[in-house]
Amino acid sequence: xxxxxxxxxxxxxxxxxxxxxxxxxxxxxxxxxxxxxxxxxxxxxxxxxxxxxxxxxxxxxxxxxxxxxxxxxxxxxxxxxxxxxxxxxxxxxxxxxxxxxxxxxxxxxxxxxxxxxxxxxxxxxxxxxxxxxxxxxxxxxxxxxxxxxxxxxxxxxxxxxxxxxxxxxxxxxxxxxxxxxxxxxxxxxxxxxxxxxxxxxxxxxxxxxxxxxxxxxxxxxxxxxxxxxxxxxxxxxxxxxxxxxxxxxxxxxxxxxxxxxxxxxxxxxxxxxxxxxxxxxxxxxxxxxxxxxxxxxxxxxxxxxxxxxxxxxxxxxxxxxxxxxxxxxxxxxxxxxxxxxxxxxxxxxxxxxxxxxx
Amino acid sequence: xxxxxxxxxxxxxxxxxxxxxxxxxxxxxxxxxxxxxxxxxxxxxxxxxxxxxxxxxxxxxxxxxxxxxxxxxxxxxxxxxxxxxxxxxxxxxxxxxxxxxxxxxxxxxxxxxxxxxxxxxxxxxxxxxxxxxxxxxxxxxxxxxxxxxxxxxxxxxxxxxxxxxxxxxxxxxxxxxxxxxxxxxxxxxxxxxxxxxxxxxxxxxxxxxxxxxxxxxxxxxxxxxxxxxxxxxxxxxxxxxxxxxxxxxxxxxxxxxxxxxxxxxxxxxxxxxxxxxxxxxxxxxxxxxxxxxxxxxxxxxxxxxxxxxxxxxxxxxxxxxxxxxxxxxxxxxxxxxxxxxxxxxxxxxxxxxxxxxx
Numbered sequence: 001x002x003x004x005x006x007x008x009x010x011x012x013x014x015x016x017x018x019x020x021x022x023x024x025x026x027x028x029x030x031x032x033x034x035x036x037x038x039x040x041x042x043x044x045x046x047x048x049x050x051x052x053x054x055x056x057x058x059x060x061x062x063x064x065x066x067x068x069x070x071x072x073x074x075x076x077x078x079x080x081x082x083x084x085x086x087x088x089x090x091x092x093x094x095x096x097x098x099x100x101x102x103x104x105x106x107x108x109x110x111x112x113x114x115x116x117x118x119x120x121x122x123x124x125x126x127x128x129x130x131x132x133x134x135x136x137x138x139x140x141x142x143x144x145x146x147x148x149x150x151x152x153x154x155x156x157x158x159x160x161x162x163x164x165x166x167x168x169x170x171x172x173x174x175x176x177x178x179x180x181x182x183x184x185x186x187x188x189x190x191x192x193x194x195x196x197x198x199x200x201x202x203x204x205x206x207x208x209x210x211x212x213x214x215x216x217x218x219x220x221x222x223x224x225x226x227x228x229x230x231x232x233x234x235x236x237x238x239x240x241x242x243x244x245x246x247x248x249x250x251x252x253x254x255x256x257x258x259x260x261x262x263x264x265x266x267x268x269x270x271x272x273x274x275x276x277x278x279x280x281x282x283x284x285x286x287x288x289x290x291x292x293x294x295x296x297x298x299x300x301x302x303x304x305x306x307x308x309x310x311x312x313x314x315x316x317x318x319x320x321x322x323x324x325x326x327x328x329x330x331x332x333x334x335x336x337x338x339x340x341x342x343x344x345x346x347x348x349x350x351x352x353x354x355x356x357x358x
Numbered sequence: 359x360x361x362x363x364x365x366x367x368x369x370x371x372x373x374x375x376x377x378x379x380x381x382x383x384x385x386x387x388x389x390x391x392x393x394x395x396x397x398x399x400x401x402x403x404x405x406x407x408x409x410x411x412x413x414x415x416x417x418x419x420x421x422x423x424x425x426x427x428x429x430x431x432x433x434x435x436x437x438x439x440x441x442x443x444x445x446x447x448x449x450x451x452x453x454x455x456x457x458x459x460x461x462x463x464x465x466x467x468x469x470x471x472x473x474x475x476x477x478x479x480x481x482x483x484x485x486x487x488x489x490x491x492x493x494x495x496x497x498x499x500x501x502x503x504x505x506x507x508x509x510x511x512x513x514x515x516x517x518x519x520x521x522x523x524x525x526x527x528x529x530x531x532x533x534x535x536x537x538x539x540x541x542x543x544x545x546x547x548x549x550x551x552x553x554x555x556x557x558x559x560x561x562x563x564x565x566x567x568x569x570x571x572x573x574x575x576x577x578x579x580x581x582x583x584x585x586x587x588x589x590x591x592x593x594x595x596x597x598x599x600x601x602x603x604x605x606x607x608x609x610x611x612x613x614x615x616x617x618x619x620x621x622x623x624x625x626x627x628x629x630x631x632x633x634x635x636x637x638x639x640x641x642x643x644x645x646x647x648x649x650x651x652x653x654x655x656x657x658x659x660x661x662x663x664x665x666x667x668x669x670x671x672x673x674x675x676x677x678x679x680x681x682x683x684x685x686x687x688x689x690x691x692x693x694x695x696x697x698x699x700x701x702x703x704x705x706x707x708x709x710x711x712x713x714x715x716x
Contacts, residue, residue, distance in 0.1 A: 004681065007693050025383050028406045031693030031706065048386045048406040284639060284690040284711050299685045306665050306688070306714035323362065327657045330664070332642045335365050335389030348389065353642050356664035356714030 002093075002199060004297035005071055007031025011292065012070030012092070015077030016043025016052065018336040018346060019272050019288075022280075023076060024049045026288035032296070037066045044337045045076075060087045067091035074250065074295050076271055078105055079151055095295040096250040100270040103246070107149045107180045110268065117241055120264045122257075123183035133171055136181035137164065143184045146170040148177040158216070185264055187257035191225045194276035195239035196251045196290045199297040203240045204290070206283065206303045208232060208256070209275050209311075217344065221275045221311040223282060227258065234263050242268060251276070251291040274346070278311040281332045281351035308354040319347040328352070360451075360557060362655035363429055365389025369650065370428030370450070373435030374401025374410065376694040376704060377630050380638075381434060382407045384646035390654070395424045402695045403434075418445045425449035432608065432653050434629055436463055437509055453653040454608040458628040461604070465507045465538045468626065475599055478622045480615075481541035491529055494539035495522065501542045504528040506535040516574065543622055545615035549583045552634035553597035554609045554648045557655040561598045562648070564641065564661045566590065567633050567669075569613070575702065579633045579669040581640060585616065592621050600626060609634070609649035632704070636669040639690045639709035666712040677705040686710070 005011075011027050013020045016038030024034040024045050033050040036043060039057060046052040051069070055062035057080050064087055067073060073094045078101060085101070088094060094101075103113050111121045125136035127146060137144065142164065148157035157177070159170035171179075190211045197203045210225035211218055227235065239254045242265075253273025255266040276287035285293070285301025293300055314321070319341055325331055328350075335348035363369075369385050371378045374396030382392040382403050391408040394401060397415060404410040409427070413420035415438050422445055425431060431452045436459060443459070446452055452459075461471050469479045483494035485504060495502065500522065506515035515535070517528035529537075548569040555561045568583035569576055585593065597612045600623075611631025613624040634645035643651070643659025651658055672679070677699055683689055686708075693706035 007677075007680070007695070008697065021386070025386065025406065028379070028383065028695065029690075029692050031695050033405050033695065047391050047408045048383065050405045281642060284688045284709070293684070298681075302687050304688060306711050319365075322365070323656075326651070329660050330642045330662060332387075334387050337365070337386065337389050337391065339366065351642070353664050355716050358713050358715075 002297055005032070008033070009071040009296070010035055010050070010069065011295070012037065012066055012073040013045065013049075014057075014073065014075035014080055016040065016045035017076060018044055019076035020045035021048055021336060022288045022334075023074070023272065023291060026286065027292045029289060030292055030296070030298070032292065035066060035070050037063070042339065047337050057081055057084050060084065063087050064091060072295055074291070075101075078270060096248050096252070096270045097246070100246045100248050100252070104268055104270045105150055107147060107267070111180070113245075114242070114265050114268075117245055119238055119241070120262065122185045122264060122266070125181050127171070127174075127179040127181050130168070130171060133167055133181065137161070137167065140181055140183040145182050145184065146174065146179050147182060148174055149180050150177070156216075185257045185259060187259045187264070189226070189258050190266065191227060191235065191256045191258050191263075192221070192273065192275040193235045193239040193254045193256065194251060194273055194279065194287050195236075195243055195254060196287075196294050196300050196303075197243040197248045198294050198300045199249050201244070202300055203243055204300040204303040205236045205239055206276065206279055206287065207305055208235045209278060211255070211275050214315075215344070217315055217346075218274045218313055219315075220313070221278055223278050223305070223309045225258075231258065231263060238263065238265065250294045251287050274313065274349075275311075277334070277349050278309040278351055279305070280334065281353050282307040282309040305357070307356050310352045310354060312350050312352070313346055314348040314350065316341060316343045316345055316347065322348070325350055330354075360655055363390070366391070367429040367654070368393055368408070368427065369653070370395065370424055370431040371403065371407075372415075372431065372433035372438055374398065374403035375434060376402055377434035378403035379406055379694060380646045380692075381432070381630065381649060384644065385650045387647060388650055388654070388656070390650065393424060393428050395421070400697065405695050415439055415442050418442065421445050422449060430653055432649070433459075436628060454606050454610070454628045455604070458604045458606050458610070462626055462628045463508060465505060465625070469538070471603075472600070472623050472626075475603055477596055477599070478620065480543045480622060480624070483539050485529070485532075485537040485539050488526070488529060491525055491539065495519070495525065498539055498541040503540050503542065504532065504537050505540060506532055507538050508535070514574075543615045543617060545617045545622070547584070547616050548624065549585060549593065549614045549616050549621075550579070550631065550633040551593045551597040551612045551614065552609060552631055552637065552645050553594075553601055553612060554645075554652050554658050554661075555601040555606045556652050556658045557607055559602070560658055561601055562658040562661040563594045563597055564634065564637055564645065565663055566593045566614070567636060569633050572673075573702070575673055575704075576632045576671055577673075578671070579636055581636050581663070581667045583616075589616065589621060596621065596623065608652045609645050632671065632707075633669075635692070635707050636667040636709055637663070638692070639711050640665040640667040663715070665714050668710045668712060670708050670710070671704055672706040672708065674699060674701045674703055674705065680706070683708055688712075
């Protein structure tokens with residue numbers, strides 16, 4: 001157990017997007033300063049940070065100077081090169097740890113790990129070429145979905161295979177990258193658990209949310225999810241099992257398929273998660289502060305909430321609805337300060353407080 | 359009615375303390391960037407702002423450059439020199455307006471203004487020397503309190519006069535500054551209304567809070583205050599009368615004495631107010647965002663709340679309690695990033711969510 005970081009310390013954040021931005025604000029509430037490392041110019045997180053380094057993730061000299069200037073390193077972006085992480089970790093601790101990062105960077109080790117814990121996942125098989133795809137289809141059946149093993153997010157790098165004739169196009173869509181074929185899961189809905197584990201090993205989970213996607217991107221998260229009491233318990237226990245097995249420190253998003261035969265783990269994200277944004281309106285300690293507390297060695301918030309909330313993402317042109325949304329009673333607006341509106345780009349979100357709860 | 363500021367615009371804030379810091383964070387939630395103008399080095403607001411100018415309030419060139427770089431100017435600090443405000447206002451709008459600032463900078467015009475609206479204040483009389491103090495005591499009676507008319511805050515620049523023999527020392531404590539003698543008000547407790555008025559003239563008030571002071575500094579604000587329904591209505595109506603009379607735009611703190619014979623206005627502050635910090639935990643739109651919405655010409659939040667909250671200031675060494683407070687369930691911590699702990703210095707605050715309400 002390391003000593004807790006004292007207010008005034010500096011937290012380094014790899015990635016300057018909206019998650020880094022909201023982490024930076026949460027860090028400020030606890031009296032910390034932040035230093036953002038981000039390749040792109042004018043990052044959203046830079047508007048609310050004490051310091052920004054603009055450099056590629058491959059610039060080892062810039063990374064070393066960044067690490068020297070901070071007390072602990074965390075990230076909102078999972079695909080930092082291994083050599084860069086090595087350089088950083090030689091200087092300051094990286095939390096969550098490298099193992100969590102490595103596992104979640106590749107869908108196959110991720111599913112192997114989850115399976116090794118006795119958790120249910122969709123059936124899956126590795127695909128590198130037409131022959132292994134044919135074998136995978138034979139093993140798993142159709143319909144199924146082919147996904148690149150790395151660098152996929154928000155529905156990118158995915159292709160559905162409904163009938164065998166779809167296979168060649170799906171394979172071509174992978175662009176030569178290693179892929180995994182996943183069987184379709186017949187689920188009632190998707191839920192997610194935002195779980196946190198502290199430096200002392202304590203675990204706290206927020207009440208699971210129910211997620212609705214549109215075009216592969218999260219659209220809404222509704223709290224509470226329509227889970228039975230035993231599903232709720234299962235969700236929390238399986239999340240804790242994942243975090244403990246990884247000796248994890250920080251917040252993790254665990255996406256679940258809720259089926260008639262129990263919970264199936266879809267994927268894990270070793271960071272604050274879009275489906276946890278509702279905590280900003282419903283909890284004394286939100287997921288961003290929870291993450292900062294964890295990596296700073298502070299006690300975790302208990303995950304309690306005092307409101308039912310619906311979070312809705314503002315994607316692309318949705319942001320034009322802000323003047324109207326600003327008139328909604330009990331609606332909390334969060335815009336990310338992105339200069340350019342693009343189709344499919346997350347521009348902000350709103351949290352609607354449905355009711356306070358005792 | 360001016361056009362609402364679009365996300366991406368820059369808000370200039372005079373003063374880089376904790377109020378500027380929390381205004382800056384609120385502005386970021388609406389997609390705005392902030393530029394802080396502050397004489398002191400390493401201001402708390404600078405940790406969460408896109409840009410900081412470090413210069414004295416008398417540096418007209420720096421003020422002009424600051425004004426040119428922003429779209430609208432607001433402030434957390436009320437005592438900016440008149441010539442500086444003139445220079446700023448020639449370039450960009452200042453909200454809240456100059457009249458509100460001028461009135462609240464001086465206790466005598468403030469009380470004259472409140473009286474002209476038909477609102478009750480403590481009895482008061484101007485004091486410039488021993489003779490006028492003697493006359494004031496004869497008019498108002500004792501006990502009474504002598505206050506400098508300008509630059510007083512958190513109990514500074516005040517001296518009690520319990521018996522006539524206290525008068526010379528009290529006058530000496532004013533250090534030659536113009537003063538006002540105020541009669542003691544026999545009040546049950548102090549309450550405050552955090553009120554806002556938009557560019558379109560709409561007014562929204564939060565539920566009044568009940569304030570407890572220690573050594574002249576706000577200690578706790580409890581929501582709801584122990585007001586009768588008619589007192590609650592009176593509080594909101596008198597706040598609206600003040601804002602409308604000033605053609606005010608922004609958030610104002612209105613401090614009230616609650617007496618058996620009605621509400622008496624203690625003082626007004628033309629800015630976000632310490633007794634409104636509870637809104638961060640109890641409302642979808644907190645006072646900081648409400649202020650930014652007002653000065654940006656956006657619709658106001660309706661002031662609704664979904665929780666009962668107790669706010670407690672962390673003054674000086676109180677900040678050493680943070681590790682223990684971080685273990686409290688439903689306690690939201692806000693630290694201001696001040697490098698040095700000093701007796702009487704506001705280092706942070708906590709908001710305890712007592713219960714959610716429907």
